[in-house]
Amino acid sequence: MDQLVEHGYVIVPNFLASAQCSIIFDYARELPAGAWQQAGIGRADQYTTNTAVRQDKIRWLSPALAVERDYLQMMEHLRELINRELFMGLFDYECHLAHYPPGSFYRKHLDAFKGRSNRILTTVFYLNPEWQATDGGELVIYGDHGEVLETVLPQAGKLVLFLSDRFVHEVLPGQRDRFSITGWYRLNASIGGVIDPTR
Ligand SMILES: O=C(O)CCC(=O)C(=O)O
């Protein structure tokens, strides 16, 4: 909490124990191809898939399936904790599994634009055990002047939180199939008279 307040982001290396991570990792790896969709950019009517920008495949989590529900419930507890400690007024949470096949990437981007999104706080949770530096696939977080703030190896159990409209970031190409869960805590804000759709 202190680091989130001070820097606007925090990296938590062991948010979940490896036994719990491997349940989600195995679940993700064993999902059939049809359970995934090509990731897009933008929302609602501006929605496009652009594989020059991002090449991951995603799956939105829903409470209908036990493994997905458990993750959502845990992140709901975290939402309540953050609201209690930091008064952030986070209203709800949405998240998707992401699978980056070898060589795939997500170019530099912001997850939200000031005043145009109700995404407030980004969460990225990594699932791959034994991910090495030589495997690549790092998350790079940039500062206001384009300087590198953090280079994060996507190792199982690690959780990254950052303010969605503040940090440009990218996913570098990796050597292995890379699995993660990306999510956003959101405000219940209506934007331009239109309620922001959930996805
Ligand atoms: O997987 C990551 O490290 C970050 C993913 C990301 O930036 C996104 O899905 O918006």
Ligand SMILES: [Fe+2]
């Ligand atoms: Fe992102």
